Amino acid sequence: MKLYNKHRKVELIIDQKLLERIGKKGIEHFPNEFGGFLIGKYSDDYKTLFISDFILPKSYKGSRYLFERSSKGMKSFFSNLFKKKKEYYVGEWHTHPNGSTGFSATDLNAMINIESSTSVSIKNPVLLILSVSAQKINQATFYIYDKKKLLPYE
Numbered sequence: 760m761k762l763y764n765k766h767r768k769v770e771l772i773i774d775q776k777l778l779e780r781i782g783k784k785g786i787e788h789f790p791n792e793f794g795g796f797l798i799g800k801y802s803d804d805y806k807t808l809f810i811s812d813f814i815l816p817k818s819y820k821g822s823r824y825l826f827e828r829s830s831k832g833m834k835s836f837f838s839n840l841f842k843k844k845k846e847y848y849v850g851e852w853h854t855h856p857n858g859s860t861g862f863s864a865t866d867l868n869a870m871i872n873i874e875s876s877t878s879v880s881i882k883n884p885v886l887l888i889l890s891v892s893a894q895k896i897n898q899a900t901f902y903i904y905d906k907k908k909l910l911p912y913e
């Protein structure tokens with residue numbers, strides 16, 4: 760699946776099967792929110808982001824309307840991943856059980872904090888929000904973070 764972000768003129772590529780695997784993990788935690796990290800790599804010109812896998816956080820808080828992951832223990836994980844596979848942290852994902860894929864003020868603030876954090880930081884992290892029911896993924900929306908804004912891919 761190939762998506763395009765017209766604001767930054769960049770592409771995002773993710774395998775449909777991978778997206779389904781992420782959704783399945785989210786559905787297992789229904790009706791609570793759940794999420795984690797996205798990993799992948801950019802093309803040499805930084806125009807295309809390939810999402811290759813997802814990681815579950817080592818510790819997190821997930822309730823009906825909130826998901827907060829800790830980046831505890833992730834720094835060494837990501838540095839090993841880069842050494843082994845030349846892939847790295849590219850962003851975040853979480854579910855909105857029976858909700859929309861629109862982001863909340865809390866979601867935006869979390870991305871602002873992530874960009875300034877030293878443990879897992881890249882310039883324009885992506886955010887994947889998955890609307891899920893107890894059985895299936897309803898919708899999935901990717902956003903790119905840029906200058907305190909979240910801009911959707913189409």
Ligand SMILES: [Zn+2]
Binds near residue numbers: 853854855862863866
């Ligand atoms: Zn959210």
